[in-house]
Every structure is written in C-alpha cells, then in structure tokens.
Amino acid sequence: MSNPVPPQSSPPRHVALFVTCLVDLFRPSIGFAAVKLLEEAGCTVDVPAAQVCCGQPAYNSGDRATTRRIARQVVDAFEGYDAVVVPSGSCGGMLSHHYPGLFDDEPALKVRAERFAARTFELITFLVDVLGISRLPAHYQGIVTYHDSCSGLRELGVKHQPRRLLAAVDGLTLREMSTPEVCCGFGGTFCVKYPEISNAMVAEKAADIAATGADTLLAGDLGCLMNMAGKLKRQGSPIRVRHVAEVLADMSRNAAIGEPEDGR
Amino acid sequence: MQSTAHDFKGNVGAALADPNLQDSLAKLKTGFSERRRQAAERLPEFEALRDRARDIKNHALANLDFYLEEFERKVTALGGQVHWAPTAEDARRIIADLCRGVGARTIAKSKSMVAEEIGLNEHLEALGIAPIETDLGEYIIQLRREPPSHIIAPAVHLTKDQVADTFLEHHSRLGFTRRLTERNDLVAEARQVLRQKFLDADVGLTGANFLVAETGSSMLVTNEGNADLSNTLPRMHIVLASIEKVIPTLEDAAVLLRVLARSATGQESSAYTTLNTGPRRPGDLDGPERYHVVLLDNGRSSVLGTEMQDMLRCIRCGACMNHCPVYGAIGGHAYGWVYPGPIGAVLTPQLIGVEEAGDLPNASTFCGRCESVCPVRIPLPRLMRHWREREFERHLTPRAVRQGLALWAYLARRPRLYRAVTGIANRALALLGRSDGRFGTLPLAGGWTRYRDFPAPQPGGTFHAQWKRGRWNRGRWNRGQGSRKR
Amino acid sequence: MSGGPDEDRARILNGIRRSLQRGALTGDPRKAAEARLAEPPRGPAVARANLPPAERVELFCRWAELNNATVARVSAAEVPREVSAYLARNNLSAQAAMAPSPLLADFDWASQKMLSLRRGRAEASDQASVTGAFAGIAETGTLVMASGPDHPVTLNLLPDTHIVVLRENDIVGGYEDVWRRLRERYGKDCMPRTVNIITGPSRTGDIEQTIELGAHGPRRMHILVVRE
Numbered sequence: 014m015s016n017p018v019p020p021q022s023s024p025p026r027h028v029a030l031f032v033t034c035l036v037d038l039f040r041p042s043i044g045f046a047a048v049k050l051l052e053e054a055g056c057t058v059d060v061p062a063a064q065v066c067c068g069q070p071a072y073n074s075g076d077r078a079t080t081r082r083i084a085r086q087v088v089d090a091f092e093g094y095d096a097v098v099v100p101s102g103s104c105g106g107m108l109s110h111h112y113p114g115l116f117d118d119e120p121a122l123k124v125r126a127e128r129f130a131a132r133t134f135e136l137i138t139f140l141v142d143v144l145g146i147s148r149l150p151a152h153y154q155g156i157v158t159y160h161d162s163c164s165g166l167r168e169l170g171v172k173h174q175p176r177r178l179l180a181a182v183d184g185l186t187l188r189e190m191s192t193p194e195v196c197c198g199f200g201g202t203f204c205v206k207y208p209e210i211s212n213a214m215v216a217e218k219a220a221d222i223a224a225t226g227a228d229t230l231l232a233g234d235l236g237c238l239m240n241m242a243g244k245l246k247r248q249g250s251p252i253r254v255r256h257v258a259e260v261l262a263d264m265s266r267n268a269a270i271g272e273p274e275d276g277r
Numbered sequence: 278m279q280s281t282a283h284d285f286k287g288n289v290g291a292a293l294a295d296p297n298l299q300d301s302l303a304k305l306k307t308g309f310s311e312r313r314r315q316a317a318e319r320l321p322e323f324e325a326l327r328d329r330a331r332d333i334k335n336h337a338l339a340n341l342d343f344y345l346e347e348f349e350r351k352v353t354a355l356g357g358q359v360h361w362a363p364t365a366e367d368a369r370r371i372i373a374d375l376c377r378g379v380g381a382r383t384i385a386k387s388k389s390m391v392a393e394e395i396g397l398n399e400h401l402e403a404l405g406i407a408p409i410e411t412d413l414g415e416y417i418i419q420l421r422r423e424p425p426s427h428i429i430a431p432a433v434h435l436t437k438d439q440v441a442d443t444f445l446e447h448h449s450r451l452g453f454t455r456r457l458t459e460r461n462d463l464v465a466e467a468r469q470v471l472r473q474k475f476l477d478a479d480v481g482l483t484g485a486n487f488l489v490a491e492t493g494s495s496m497l498v499t500n501e502g503n504a505d506l507s508n509t510l511p512r513m514h515i516v517l518a519s520i521e522k523v524i525p526t527l528e529d530a531a532v533l534l535r536v537l538a539r540s541a542t543g544q545e546s547s548a549y550t551t552l553n554t555g556p557r558r559p560g561d562l563d564g565p566e567r568y569h570v571v572l573l574d575n576g577r578s579s580v581l582g583t584e585m586q587d588m589l590r591c592i593r594c595g596a597c598m599n600h601c602p603v604y605g606a607i608g609g610h611a612y613g614w615v616y617p618g619p620i621g622a623v624l625t626p627q628l629i630g631v632e633e634a635g636d637l638p639n640a641s642t643f644c645g646r647c648e649s650v651c652p653v654r655i656p657l658p659r660l661m662r663h664w665r666e667r668e669f670e671r672h673l674t675p676r677a678v679r680q681g682l683a684l685w686a687y688l689a690r691r692p693r694l695y696r697a698v699t700g701i702a703n704r705a706l707a708l709l710g711r712s713d714g715r716f717g718t719l720p721l722a723g724g725w726t727r728y729r730d731f732p733a734p735q736p737g738g739t740f741h742a743q744w745k746r747g748r749w750n751r752g753r754w755n756r757g758q759g760s761r762k763r
Numbered sequence: 764m765s766g767g768p769d770e771d772r773a774r775i776l777n778g779i780r781r782s783l784q785r786g787a788l789t790g791d792p793r794k795a796a797e798a799r800l801a802e803p804p805r806g807p808a809v810a811r812a813n814l815p816p817a818e819r820v821e822l823f824c825r826w827a828e829l830n831n832a833t834v835a836r837v838s839a840a841e842v843p844r845e846v847s848a849y850l851a852r853n854n855l856s857a858q859a860a861m862a863p864s865p866l867l868a869d870f871d872w873a874s875q876k877m878l879s880l881r882r883g884r885a886e887a888s889d890q891a892s893v894t895g896a897f898a899g900i901a902e903t904g905t906l907v908m909a910s911g912p913d914h915p916v917t918l919n920l921l922p923d924t925h926i927v928v929l930r931e932n933d934i935v936g937g938y939e940d941v942w943r944r945l946r947e948r949y950g951k952d953c954m955p956r957t958v959n960i961i962t963g964p965s966r967t968g969d970i971e972q973t974i975e976l977g978a979h980g981p982r983r984m985h986i987l988v989v990r991e
Binding site: 032034036037038039040041042045060062065066068072075076077079082083086164167195198202203204205206207208211212213214216217239240244246247271272273 | 286289290293602603606607639640641642643644645646648649662664665666667668669670674678682685686688689690692695699702703711712713714715717722724725727728729730731732733734735736737738739740741743744745
C-alpha cells in the first residue's frame with residue numbers, strides 16, 4: 014500500500030481537534046478516542062473553545078452568507094496550529110475542500126482559508142498518511158464490517174487507511190459488504206427532508222451489513238453511524254455500531270451507539 | 278410533457294410502493310455499475326480519456342458559436358439544411374413544417390431525449406402525423422403512454438410480464454394474439470411489427486449524440502439499429518439536436534466514444550455508431566433524399582458563462598443515474614419530467630424553472646458517486662448546491678427549514694450560548710434515553726424516528742463540557758474491551 | 764414568437780456570444796479553433812489501439828467474437844466457399860444480396876454452384892447479405908462501412924444475417940486510423956453520406972436489462988478475415 018502523502022520527517026506536533034457538533038453532543042468518546050490516538054502518536058492536542066460547527070447545515074441548504082460567517086469563525090478559532098484534525102470525513106471535507114471556494118471574491122480571506130484547508134486532516138488519514146502509523150496497540154474481538162462514508166471516501170480518499178489499521182488490530186476480522194461505498198442515506202438534513210428515500214437507502218444498507226455476518230459495524234462519521242445504528246436497532250439487530258476511532262484507540266468498552274450504557 | 282416535478286414527494290411515495298419498479302431497480306443498481314467498473318478497468322487510459330473528454334467539451338462550449346457555424350457550413354455544402362430553433366415551440370414548428378412539406382403521415386422515430394424535452398410527439402399527433410417510436414424501450418412506453426424513466430433505458434422500470442401484457446393488448450389486432458413469456462419472443466415480435474413501420478414511414482427522425490463541426494456529420498450511438506433504419510429507409514431524415522452537442526473534430530469524437538459506451542452500459546463499444554453527412558449522393562442505391570438538422574437552444578445559451586455551464590458538457594450516458602442511490606430507490610418517473618437522476622436534478626430546474634422543480638436538487642445526500650463516474654467530470658453535487666443557493670436567495674426554501682437554519686446559525690455564531698443550549702439538550706436526552714440507549718419516538722424528529730431509532734447521547738455531558746472540566750477522565754474512557762468479553 | 768430563419772439563427776448565435784461576453788470569434792482564438800479543425804489533435808493514446816499488425820488482427824478477432832460476431836480466418840480463394848458453408852451451417856437458404864463492389868467481384872463466386880447472389884441494395888425480403896468493409900478496428904472488434912454506390916447501407920441493416928469480407932490489411936488499430944483513411948479516400952471535406960461503425964450484431968437490453976440479439980438489425984454477423 015502506498016501513502017498519498019509521504020510521512021513527514023518532522024510530523025506536526027501541535028494539533029487542534031475539531032470535535033464536530035455530533036460528537037460533542039452525542040458521543041464524546043469519539044473525541045476522546047481521537048485525543049488518545051493523537052497524544053499516543055506524540056502530538057500535543059488542543060481543543061479550541063470557540064469552535065462550534067463546520068457550517069454544513071447552512072452550506073447544503075443554500076445559505077451561503079451564513080456559511081461564510083461560520084467558516085470565518087472556524088478559520089479564526091484554529092489559527093496557529095500545525096494541523097487541524099477532524100474525526101469525520103464529512104466535516105473534514107467541508108473544512109478542507111469547500112472553505113476556500115466560499116471566499117472567491119475576498120482574496121485575503123481565501124488565502125487564509127486555503128492555508129487552513131491545507132493543514133486540515135481527517136483523523137485516520139492523518140494517523141496513516143501524515144504520521145506514518147501502520148499499526149496500533151488495540152484489541153477487539155469480533156467480526157467487523159466497515160462502511161465508507163461518502164465525503165471521506167470521495168473528497169478525502171479515506172479508503173485503505175482505516176482498513177490498514179483495522180487489519181492490525183488484535184482479534185479483529187474485517188469482512189467487506191458487497192457495496193461499502195454506497196451512501197447510507199443520511200445526508201445531513203436530507204434524512205429528515207426526504208425521510209422515505211433515506212429510509213429506503215438505509216434499509217438497503219442495513220441488509221448489506223447484515224449479510225456480511227459481522228457483529229460490528231464501523232465507519233468514520235458519526236452522522237452515518239447514527240443513521241445506520243438507528244435502522245439496525247429498529248430492526249432488532251444485535252450488530253454493534255461504533256466509530257472506527259473507538260476501536261483503534263482501544264476504547265470500545267463503553268456501550269455501542271444506540272445501546273444503553275449499562276449493557277444487557 | 279407535463280411536469281409533475283412539483284409533486285416530487287408524492288411521486289416518491291408512489292415509486293416506493295410499486296413492487297414492479299422496485300424489482301427493476303434492484304437489478305439496475307448492481308448491473309450497470311458493475312459493468313461500467315469492469316469496462317473502465319479493462320482500459321488503462323480510461324481516466325486520462327475522461328480528462329480529455331471534459332476538456333474537449335469545455336473547448337467546444339467556449340467556442341460554441343464558431344463550431345455551430347462551421348457545422349452548418351459543412352452540412353449545407355453537402356446538400357443538407359440546418360434550422361435554428363431558439364425555443365421548443367420553434368423546433369416543433371420547424372419539424373411539423375418539414376413533415377407537412379413532404380406530406381408525411383408516419384414518422385419512424387429513433388429515441389431522442391430532446392424530442393421528449395420539446396413534447397414533439399404530442400404536437401405531431403395533434404397535426405395528424407403519427408410518430409412511431411422504434412427503439413424497443415421507447416416503443417413499449419409509447420404503447421403504454423408513459424414517459425421514459427431513464428435516458429438510455431426508457432423502459433427500465435418495467436418487468437417482462439408488463440411488456441408481455443402491453444404487447445398482447447396492442448398487437449392482437451395485428452394478428453399477434455398469443456401472450457408471450459420469453460424475452461427473445463417479445464423482441465422478435467416488436468421487430469416484426471416495427472419493420473413494416475420503417476418501410477412505410479415517410480420521415481425518419483433521430484437525435485444525435487454528437488455533431489461534428491469538421492465534417493458536418495451527425496453522430497448517433499445505438500445498439501438496436503433502429504436509428505439506422507430510421508435514417509436510411511424514409512425519404513427524409515431529420516436530426517433533432519441541442520446546440521451543445523457540437524464538437525470540433527472526428528478525433529474528438531474518438532475520445533468521447535471511448536468513454537460514452539463504457540460509462541453507459543459497460544460495453545467496449547455500442548453496436549452501432551453512425552455518421553450521417555447530408556442526403557443521398559448521386560449513384561447511391563438507398564438513403565434519404567433530404568437531410569435536415571434542427572438545432573435547439575431552449576435556454577442553453579443562457580447557461581454559458583455561468584456557474585452552471587458545466588451541465589452542458591453532459592453526453593447523456595446515464596452513468597450518474599445508474600450510480601445514484603436516490604435514483605436507485607425511486608426510479609426515473611419520480612423526478613417528474615424528461616431528465617431524471619443527478620443530471621435531471623440540475624437540468625430540469627434550468628429547463629422548466631426552479632419553482633416547479635425545486636425539490637430535485639435538494640433530494641440528494643451529496644454522496645458524490647455521480648461525479649465520480651461522470652465521463653466528462655460534471656461536478657453534479659456542486660451544481661445541485663448552486664440550485665439550492667438560488668432557491669434560498671429567492672426564498673423558495675421551505676419556511677420551516679429557513680427558520681430552523683436561522684435559529685441554528687444564531688447559536689452557531691455564539692459558542693458560549695451554544696454550549697449552554699447543547700449542554701441542556703445533551704443532559705435531557707441522555708437522561709431520558711438512559712434505559713434503552715435510544716428513542717423510538719422523539720418530538721420534532723418524526724422524519725427520523727418513523728423509520729429508525731434515535732441514538733441517545735452518552736451520559737456525562739458534551740465533549741466540550743467534559744474537556745473543560747479538567748481535560749478528561751482517563752479512568753472513565755481509557756479502557757479497551759478489557760475483561761468484559763461478550 | 765419567431766421572426767424567420769435568419770433571425771432565429773442570429774438570436775441563438777448572439778445569445779451564445781452575449782453569455783460568453785464577447786462578439787463573434789476573432790483574432791487568435793478564432794485562428795486556434797480553425798487550426799484545430801485543420802489539424803485535429805488526437806486524444807490520449809490508447810495502447811491497445813497501437814499494436815503491430817499481427818497482434819492487431821488477433822485483437823480484432825478476439826473483440827469481434829466477444830461482441831457476439833463469429834469470425835473465420837480464410838484465404839481469398841476460400842471466401843466463396845466459406846460464405847456458402849456459413850449459410851449451410853446455420854440452415855439458411857443459399858442466397859444473399861451482395862454489395863455491387865468491385866472488390867467482392869474478384870472472388871470466384873461461380874465456384875459455388877448452389878449459391879445465388881443478387882447484387883444491389885437490400886430489400887425487406889432478403890435474409891442474408893454479403894458486403895465488404897472499409898476497415899476493421901482492432902481496439903473493439905468493430906467494422907466500418909462507408910456508404911456509396913458500391914455499398915448500399917440497407918445491406919448492413921435489413922437482412923437477418925450479415926456476412927462481411929474484411930481484408931487483414933484493412934484492420935487498423937483505433938478510430939483515429941479510420942478517420943485518416945476516410946480523409947485519404949474521400950477528401951477532408953467530403954465524408955461518405957453514411958459511415959456505419961458496427962460492433963457485432965444488433966442487440967437490445969430494453970427488457971429487464973438482459974441482452975437479446977437481433978433487435979432491428981442483423982441477428983447474426985459473420986466476419987471473413989482474409990489473409991493477404
């Protein structure tokens with residue numbers, strides 16, 4: 014396997030975590046897993062207090078003015094770090110692929126947004142492609158299937174990196190779906206604006222997941238995970254759903270997504 | 278055709294409840310994408326060809342007036358005639374006049390999305406001229422009085438049994454009274470019925486995949502051979518094409534052909550690629566005596582030079598819909614007008630208005646699979662987003678969405694207030710959802726909980742609250758599966 | 764609505780120019796476009812369209828068969844016998860419409876006493892046709908038919924069975940080689956009226972996405988590749 018970005022001789026040390034609103038509100042353990050992975054890789058991690066959201070809800074609803082205001086706020090909040098790391102391909106894609114285009118008519122801001130974009134990374138690609146990590150001291154007993162979340166896959170090229178790290182996890186067996194690259198039907202506001210279509214999509218995804226015989230579903234985006242977990246739980250499926258960072262950080266003892274903390 | 282795009286949600290409901298459609302879509306989702314993948318893998322130069330295809334179309338669009346005039350000059354020099362139709366109505370009038378000029382009673386018509394766009398069949402029928410669709414899929418849906426549901430596979434929504442019933446109903450008066458059950462028999466019967474129509478037709482009407490400026494040729498790509506019979510047997514051949522179909526040279530056509538069939542059906546090449554240049558020549562034993570090309574604008578020229586221009590690169594291969602999970606769930610008819618799928622979601626608002634078709638660019642998760650397979654690399658999600666921006670600017674976005682966004686934006690720009698609100702929400706939801714770890718119903722989230730459970734937040738507060746409380750409790754989180762084996 | 768053909772034409776062309784924020788194409792951009800038409804640049808080279816002659820013929824045959832045609836490699840002397848034999852093998856009557864081409868006239872058709880050939884265009888009643896081909900394209904196993912008095916288009920389309928006689932020397936690598944040969948033969952400014960570029964027999968996938976052969980054109984295509 015080849016890395017698109019060669020590991021740097023002196024990797025970025027001072028890293029800011031962009032938590033994402035869903036991780037903040039619903040599943041802080043993903044954020045802590047990210048902190049643990051980064052710290053154990055030798056980084057110093059900060060969590061800038063002024064961060065809120067990347068702006069996707071406004072951006073994808075056509076509200077460009079609000080998006081720009083939020084983007085400015087984010088760029089300001091993350092000034093001065095070697096790298097900005099995001100445990101989400103979707104928010105990561107927003108920061109690194111869409112921010113610069115928001116400021117086409119403001120050259121000074123555009124330059125800043127481009128610099129910001131260039132040092133923003135999705136968590137797993139940062140570990141593998143930038144820090145050059147190829148295995149982590151994690152243990153997970155189970156058969157795992159991995160869903161490729163759309164923005165991470167198509168905007169950021171997240172594909173082999175999580176699989177490479179998962180393959181090295183002690184006790185873990187990876188079993189692929191027939192179509193791991195097909196959207197789960199989440200799509201942010203899409204899933205509530207067009208619930209019937211979203212349901213048809215996630216129902217098909219759930220069937221594909223179940224057909225693998227895996228006991229665990231992993232992905233790199235909490236939005237997709239909540240959608241798929243919600244469907245699997247509604248169907249009464251015993252499949253556990255987690256963010257890939259939880260397993261890689263060896264922090265998989267807490268309840269899986271959509272399950273009670275005390276266990277069964 | 279009458280648009281139902283304004284009732285997109287109603288159409289979606291009907292589509293999801295149609296078992297025949299769902300069976301057909303299940304097949305489409307795996308078939309086309311797998312065949313395209315294999316075809317692309319067999320040609321190592323495929324990605325470079327896509328880049329070049331994009332560049333060729335961009336060049337043609339940047340010089341569109343020049344190449345159209347060159348094309349016209351060449352057609353005229355070889356005895357053909359070019360007609361310019363600014364609007365759909367102009368194109369209908371021009372074609373009707375040409376047909377009436379030769380006293381046409383029937384027209385052998387080869388599949389043309391532009392003809393669907395301008396509602397040509399209805400117009401000709403009203404004038405007493407019978408257009409007969411000769412592409413098998415188009416023929417089937419013409420008998421059923423349905424619109425196409427896919428740009429290259431118009432009857433893809435139907436099952437064999439539905440086709441059998443349709444043929445029995447319409448062919449029995451022609452002496453075909455047995456209900457057929459095998460596909461090859463259905464194809465053979467349609468061949469037999471349509472063969473006579475070709476021989477009787479006064480005019481052959483086809484679309485064009487490309488217009489080659491260098492030679493004045495129209496280029497058509499098909500598999501059945503119906504387009505070739507349509508442009509060979511009748512005494513007049515009319516080509517109906519939109520202006521963005523013009524490309525500079527045959528070399529450019531070679532590049533585009535290499536990506537077209539592979540993207541569309543996964544074939545190395547379609548069975549028939551035909552270049553037509555003018556009418557029958559002296560000494561020819563067959564071919565049409567007259568050759569006309571009708572160039573349709575219908576709003577396309579106004580898209581040039583705008584942020585939407587990229588949509589004009591489209592070569593109508595259908596790969597975007599073959600790979601779209603939304604199309605795969607609802608099929609083509611739900612989109613409500615001629616062009617379905619991702620390309621329809623950007624073209625339709627342009628052609629019939631964003632007020633009518635505003636749902637289409639919104640009904641996408643922006644998964645990006647369409648862009649990843651588009652042979653001319655049209656950034657379809659970006660174009661859909663541009664439509665959403667135009668809707669937002671023009672206050673066409675639903676009020677509830679706007680209000681929700683405004684509230685969220687107010688909070689998102691005030692981190693401390695945001696933390697207070699999310700802190701309360703987090704604690705309330707975590708407490709309420711503690712016993713199950715999820716909700717079966719939740720106020721204001723009916724769209725979600727109708728079909729899925731809603732995962733409850735982890736207990737212990739938001740990430741930011743915990744972080745602020747003194748970084749994080751390593752003892753609490755820093756544990757693997759440990760001894761807690763399942 | 765309409766102000767006549769000239770005004771419609773001007774309306775479209777001016778609309779394009781207005782959107783592109785320029786007048787009619789002039790100066791260097793125009794020269795560049797004219798040069799592009801005069802000397803068409805080729806797209807990315809495709810390796811399999813650029814093979815040496817022997818491999819080229821092999822590739823042609825392989826793709827033609829993958830596209831549901833049948834292929835027979837024969838000498839010139841064997842052509843008439845193979846045509847008869849093909850019809851017999853497929854239980855078809857020993858008659859065909861044949862292109863009135865001087866190239867086909869050279870074969871010793873008289874040797875096939877049972878074979879009845881009518882030279883001319885195809886009629887609806889013809890069950891088989893025999894034609895030459897302007898070229899074969901190795902890249903995809905494709906045939907190129909140029910229309911003219913010696914090659915009526917109907918022969919490619921109407922009969923159920925199409926038998927094609929193709930000389931090895933006429934098998935080229937890719938489309939670009941065909942364009943070059945067309946320009947050499949017919950002149951840059953005069954394409955034949957119809958160029959049929961045909962890959963295998965007619966087919967449709969319009970019923971349940973399953974391929975059936977013989978939708979409207981020939982169900983069977985047999986290619987005689989003639990050794991030089």
